[in-house]
Structures are given as C-alpha cells and as structure tokens.
Amino acid sequence: LKESYDVIIIGSGGSGMSAAISAKDAGLNPVIFEKMPVHGGNTIKSSAGMNASATKFQAEQGIADSNELFYNETLAGGKNTNDPELLHYLVDNSGPAIDWLDTMGITLDNITVTGGMSENRTHRPSDGSAVGQYLVEGLYANIMEREIPVFVNSEVTEIVMTDDKASGVKVDFNNEGEITVSSDAVIIATGGFGADFDMVTELAPQLEGYVTTNQPGSTGDGIKMAEAIGAAVVDMDQIQIHPTVHQESSYLITEAIRGEGAILVNQQGERFVNEMETRDTVSAAINALEEGYAYLIFDAGVKDRVKAVNTYIEKGFVQSDETIEALAGQLEMDSATLAQTLTSWNETVASQVDGAFNRTTGMVNPLAAAPYYAIQIAPGIHHTMGGLKINSNAQVISTEGTVIEGLYAAGEVTGGVHGSNRIGGNAVADIIVFGRQAGVQSASYVQSME
Numbered sequence: 525l526k527e528s529y530d531v532i533i534i535g536s537g538g539s540g541m542s543a544a545i546s547a548k549d550a551g552l553n554p555v556i557f558e559k560m561p562v563h564g565g566n567t568i569k570s571s572a573g574m575n576a577s578a579t580k581f582q583a584e585q586g587i588a589d590s591n592e593l594f595y596n597e598t599l600a601g602g603k604n605t606n607d608p609e610l611l612h613y614l615v616d617n618s619g620p621a622i623d624w625l626d627t628m629g630i631t632l633d634n635i636t637v638t639g640g641m642s643e644n645r646t647h648r649p650s651d652g653s654a655v656g657q658y659l660v661e662g663l664y665a666n667i668m669e670r671e672i673p674v675f676v677n678s679e680v681t682e683i684v685m686t687d688d689k690a691s692g693v694k695v696d697f698n699n700e701g702e703i704t705v706s707s708d709a710v711i712i713a714t715g716g717f718g719a720d721f722d723m724v725t726e727l728a729p730q731l732e733g734y735v736t737t738n739q740p741g742s743t744g745d746g747i748k749m750a751e752a753i754g755a756a757v758v759d760m761d762q763i764q765i766h767p768t769v770h771q772e773s774s775y776l777i778t779e780a781i782r783g784e785g786a787i788l789v790n791q792q793g794e795r796f797v798n799e800m801e802t803r804d805t806v807s808a809a810i811n812a813l814e815e816g817y818a819y820l821i822f823d824a825g826v827k828d829r830v831k832a833v834n835t836y837i838e839k840g841f842v843q844s845d846e847t848i849e850a851l852a853g854q855l856e857m858d859s860a861t862l863a864q865t866l867t868s869w870n871e872t873v874a875s876q877v878d879g880a881f882n883r884t885t886g887m888v889n890p891l892a893a894a895p896y897y898a899i900q901i902a903p904g905i906h907h908t909m910g911g912l913k914i915n916s917n918a919q920v921i922s923t924e925g926t927v928i929e930g931l932y933a934a935g936e937v938t939g940g941v942h943g944s945n946r947i948g949g950n951a952v953a954d955i956i957v958f959g960r961q962a963g964v965q966s967a968s969y970v971q972s973m974e
C-alpha cells in the first residue's frame with residue numbers, strides 16, 4: 525500500500541474494475557479498495573447478459589437493432605423517467621463497450637432477448653452461460669495483467685475533501701482501524717443498497733418481508749459517504765423487484781430462460797401474463813395471484829440453450845419429469861390443464877400470435893422436448909435504480925447542481941439512467957459504459973492538474 529495514488533476506486537464490481545482498467549490505460553496509477561473478502565460484487569451474480577445496440581455481433585447475425593430503438597425501448601421501460609443525457613450516453617457507447625471487452629478477451633457474442641425489447645440485444649458469453657462470472661473473471665484477469673492493486677477486506681468509510689475537491693479516502697483495512705490514503709481523484713463504484721433492508725424499507729415500505737438477491741456488501745455506502753460531502757441523489761425510492769427469484773435460496777433465476785422460451789404458469793397450470801413484459805409488470809402479476817408465486821415451465825431445449833439451468837438443477841431448485849402430465853403431478857397441479865396450456869402455447873409459437881397475452885418475443889422454439897422442467901419463483905428485491913446524481917462525464921453532482929471536483933461515480937451506486945424501471949441486461953451495460961467513462965474522465969482531470 526502506498527500513501528497516495530492518482531485515483532482511488534471504491535468497489536471491485538464491474539464498474540470499479542472497468543474504471544480501473546480505463547484509468548490505467550489512460551496513464552494513471554489506480555488502486556481498488558473492496559470491503560468484502562472477495563472481488564466481484566453483485567456483478568458476479570448477474571445472469572442475463574449485457575444489452576448493446578448496433579454491435580458487430582448483431583450485424584454478423586443479421587439482427588436489425590439500432591441505437592434509436594434501444595433508446596426508445598429503454599425509455600418506455602423506464603416510463604419516460606430516465607435521464608435523457610445519461611441514457612443517450614449509455615446507448616451510444618454500448619456497441620463500443622462490447623468491442624472494448626472483446627479486445628480484452630471478453631467476448632459476448634451469443635445474443636438473446638429479455639423483457640421490454642423487440643430485438644435480440646442481450647449479449648452473453650459464447651456458450652450461453654451467465655454473464656456475471658465470465659465478466660468478473662475476464663475483467664480481473666485484465667486487472668492482474670496491468671498489475672493494478674486490489675485490496676480486499678478494505679472498507680472505505682469516508683471521502684476526504686480538500687478545498688472542495690476529492691483528495692482521498694479513509695479506509696479500514698482488516699478491521700484494524702481507519703487510515704487516510706490520498707489521491708487526486710476518487711471513483712465511487714460501491715454498487716446499490718439492495719441488501720440494506722432498513723434503507724430499502726424506509727424508502728419503499730411496501731417491500732417489507734421481501735427476500736433480496738443482493739450480495740451482503742450492497743449496503744449503499746457510496747451513497748451515504750457522498751451525501752455526507754454534499755452530493756445529490758435521484759430516484760431513491762425506485763427499487764426494482766425481480767419477478768423470478770427462488771425464494772428459499774434468494775437466488776435469481778435468469779430472465780434468459782424466458783427469452784429462450786419458458787412460460788410462467790400459476791398453481792392452476794395456466795399462463796397469466798406476457799412473460800416478456802418488463803420486470804415491474806411481471807412481478808405485479810405474480811403478486812396478484814392468490815398463491816403469490818408461479819412456476820417457470822420449460823423443456824430440454826431451453827435447458828440446452830441456457831447453461832445456468834445446470835446450476836439450478838445442482839442447487840435443487842428444479843423439478844423435472846418425462847411428461848408434462850407427470851410434472852404437473854409433482855407440482856400438485858391439474859395435469860390436463862397444464863398439458864392444455866402447453867398445447868396452446870406451442871400453437872402460439874407456431875402461429876406467432878399470442879391471442880391471450882400478446883407476447884411477441886422469446887417464442888422461437890416450442891416447448892416439446894422431454895424432459896420437462898419447473899422452477900417455483902416469486903419476486904425479490906433486486907436492483908436499486910436510484911442513487912448518486914452524475915452527468916455523462918460520470919462526475920458527481922452536488923445538491924447545489926454543481927460538479928464536485930475530483931469525484932466520479934459509476935454503476936448501480938448512481939441513479940437516473942434506468943428511470944423507474946430497469947430493463948434486464950441494462951445494468952451490465954451501465955457498469956461497463958460508465959465505469960470506462962469514469963476511468964477516462966478521471967484520467968483527463970488528474971492529468972490536467974499536473
């Protein structure tokens with residue numbers, strides 16, 4: 525550990541690691557402080573993929589997407605409450621971010637669809653596996669290659685200001701007491717507050733009693749520390765619940781499973797919603813069921829296309845049987861009803877017209893290959909859309925509306941880009957695009973001081 529660095533990055537999730545790599549490549553000496561014993565944050569748990577438009581992989585696969593469509597669909601998903609400047613920056617830089625990752629050996633060329641989008645836009649690892657683990661491993665390998673120091677068990681407790689400029693942090697290494705480490709710039713990449721139940725229920729009392737998919741380190745530290753030095757926050761009460769969480773384990777079941785063809789049924793064995801609607805709509809439909817839960821139903825084809833299913837099987841989340849009737853028996857569901865639901869669904873896939881719920885995506889393959897599978901799910905706290913107010917240079921904005929010099933933020937700790945409802949796959953886009961930007965902008969700031 526040195527007494528001073530060019531830039532201190534708080535948090536080792538996707539945004540912190542992207543920021544560190546960009547800062548280093550722009551000529552700075554960065555350091556990462558991570559409070560948990562391991563790097564990776566919530567990013568390591570992310571499953572669906574990274575949304576990006578007009579990418580080279582989409583072009584190669586003949587997918588007719590555009591930045592304009594990505595922008596408009598994200599804005600519609602966020603109910604027109606997204607910050608337009610941030611959203612434009614996200615969308616316009618999503619394709620270049622896919623290329624940037626690719627140059628670092630992180631290739632996201634398997635493209636699927638998730639709720640709230642009309643074109644295949646969710647970029648995954650080539651084998652269709654969950655994005656988080658792959659991304660964190662790839663970014664960390666690049667961190668190591670560049671010899672960027674990462675200190676774990678290092679909790680930042682305060683951002684130090686000198687002459688109204690961020691000038692370092694107080695950090696507690698291994699619970700041994702705080703010391704001050706100085707720097708010319710600080711990047712806050714501490715993630716959201718979805719694991720801080722007090723903070724969540726104070727802002728959104730209706731979420732009392734919900735499980736959370738978040739890692740224990742997601743406690744809003746960056747928001748609290750920046751507010752203490754005058755930072756503004758936005759959309760703090762906008763907390764996303766994810767519709768498909770395995771309740772006993774709080775484990776999120778990836779949206780890619782629906783994107784690749786799964787349906788949702790209630791305890792009667794009937795569909796009840798357009799499964800590809802946005803997360804808020806699908807969650808509300810599940811909560812409106814008398815039983816308060818639902819089943820994802822899929823076949824061997826979906827299992828083959830979504831590698832995460834193997835993990836769910838290993839963890840014991842999945843029930844399966846050779847026929848749909850036998851599966852219904854296991855679920856204590858009327859077998860004729862579930863069989864009829866599947867028959868009508870397969871007719872819908874064939875005709876491409878969902879008269880019942882108007883689903884239009886994730887209906888390429890019928891559910892017709894044995895064995896059949898079911899996972900019982902219900903909503904859980906997933907993502908905190910609100911957070912620190914930033915501009916498109918990733919600079920933190922004060923409650924007075926001015927830039928706080930030397931202070932940058934990226935990723936889930938920030939608010940505005942997703943508005944009141946985040947589209948699945950946009951968080952990974954957010955952390956890579958704004959993590960890079962925070963690294964690049966902090967570098968030009970630090971270099972302008974010299």
Ligand code: ADP
Nearest residue numbers: 535537538539559565566567680715741935936
């Ligand atoms: P993002 O997706 O925005 O990158 P993540 O949740 O993946 O966010 O990563 C944020 C990381 O920041 C987590 O690993 C978390 O443990 C870490 N973190 C949170 N608060 C602090 C803190 N006070 N000091 C150091 N690290 C922190």
